[in-house]
Amino acid sequence: MKRLGIIGGGQLGLMMIVESRCLPVHFNVLVVNRDEPACKVADSVYLVDDYKAFVDNSDIVTFEFEHVDARALEYASSQNKLRPNMKSISLKRQRTLEKQFFTENGLPTGKFIICKDRESLKGAIKSFESGVIKESTGGYDGKGQYYYSGNKVPEITAPGPFVVEEFVRYDYEASIISCRTENGEFFSFKPSYNENFKGMLLSNKGPINLEQARIIARKLLDSIDYIGVLGLEFFVVNGQLLINEFAPRVHNSGHHTLMGNSISQFELHVRAVLGFSISEPISYANTGIVNIIGKILNSGEVERILQIPETRLYIYGKTETRKRRKMGHVCISSDSKDILSRRIDEVKGIIYHGERENPLL
């Protein structure tokens, strides 16, 4: 039986294990606390300081989140067990490197300027009428990002470096979940449409037609010599794609694959990193999700959601609720794109009570 170590015990680790629980795999997880969601379905739980035993007792090590204690990643990498590799993480750890990598590899992205400190921001922001300043390290889900318009530098306490990106007037945002194996085989789900709100994914649905997405994803994964599932987000401008960012792991915009597909992104990732065979994911229906952010559903809300046809509820079992924290999601399917969209709106109405300026986000 193959032994897979997953660094991190959040919802992505939980769903990796749940979706692959009946493959012949022994699942180890490395966590900070034993009450993290993935612990209840794992075979063995290790606390972070035991990272060496965790790696030593795993054939392959992957991660459910790239912003984790570096020791386990580096030790796993030194043992040649880490999938995907350190390169994909290094790029994510520093947005400056990520952006330069895109440019060097002919991967389409928006205009940007790299600033090594706060001082140099003043000049850089003048290059774009409006834009977003992003801290190079540590940001995700809209954290460490500052929108600006005109020449006024927003209040920032971080020391830099920063990436200043021109604000892209995109038509919409889209994602593709793709996958590459050790032998260089490439697979992908069909792209999906993202609805973001205050820098967080609120809902997502697919499939949509974006041939280019698959081509760009393949180029990216080949360039990094990537193994496993990767989430890639685009701005779509007049039918052209610009990479917004990527996540070197299973991704929130791929949760819709939990329904109506021949395989979910989670099982696909597990199979890819462990070297099990894979075939092209097939989509049998239109699928989408609505994220449950910053709240626990009450039983009335649960009931109203489950009354909607072709819905499934995913509650991550986190012990603490916080504003902007992802607590779960609702999966929704339909043969009809229109019905799917209506159901997504209905679910959003139930969770967020139709409040335009959602206080939970």
Place this chain on the structure above:
Amino acid sequence: MKRLGIIGGGQLGLMMIVESRCLPVHFNVLVVNRDEPACKVADSVYLVDDYKAFVDNSDIVTFEFEHVDARALEYASSQNKLRPNMKSISLKRQRTLEKQFFTENGLPTGKFIICKDRESLKGAIKSFESGVIKESTGGYDGKGQYYYSGNKVPEITAPGPFVVEEFVRYDYEASIISCRTENGEFFSFKPSYNENFKGMLLSNKGPINLEQARIIARKLLDSIDYIGVLGLEFFVVNGQLLINEFAPRVHNSGHHTLMGNSISQFELHVRAVLGFSISEPISYANTGIVNIIGKILNSGEVERILQIPETRLYIYGKTETRKRRKMGHVCISSDSKDILSRRIDEVKGIIYHGERENPLL
């Protein structure tokens, strides 16, 4: 959070929990040994002698197998927590009662004679040119069943009572997985085709068209005042259905719902017994399974199975392999019925090496 107690820790309990792991449910399991498959995904594990604490700490109690220690079932029933009810189990515990119940409720079944002991078998078997003698208690997966032809009574050591059934020259066997809620709402998956070998399900595929199946299932579930998922098997003779038997639980012939459906039989059961809302299951693709019986797959077999498009592998993680023991199954999907059938044959070839008289069964 609702607390569900599952009596039994086998693969059916495992899949109930895996498929519903992200619903807001606390799962208790009652088992003989802590190494049973369901234990690794449950929230709390109780050993059989602790059945009272198990029931007391559960809001609702269900079971993954009807042939279990009676104490837990009866105590749960006395607390009004058992779903489905004792009636459905009593009928299964005695085939004589089951057959009489079918007759009394106008549910179509083959000709049968009830014999209270071995002595009376001699006369009864003369009524049918060929048939099967079934022990009234304890039989499943072909156990306690004796085929005969002519007037020769097969060697039987059990004391009886027995049901003697006329051998039905059926065209094929089919199943329907249906579900009823406390409010009497009725739902079902589309029927599926069963391939049996030596009294065990070898493969299964669907959907097939059998309007009658849903009508008969509804009548049966209403007659028992049933709550939860029930598996119902038919002989199909010239397009007419005769009930072969039912299982008051999730059933092997419903494992195909793990792929290509809006919900699996396992989540449907959990939602039904806990009183969560349900909508009609929708099938998005043709789906089927092949059972893995009496063997552990080697890594080459695993690889060859996973190379087939649209397949998923379920290994139950049982610690001991025995002849005729279900060790796992392969789920297979396709938009095309023909391709599905070919893939099922391919999987059977990989597992059983094309041996006609399968030594594993």
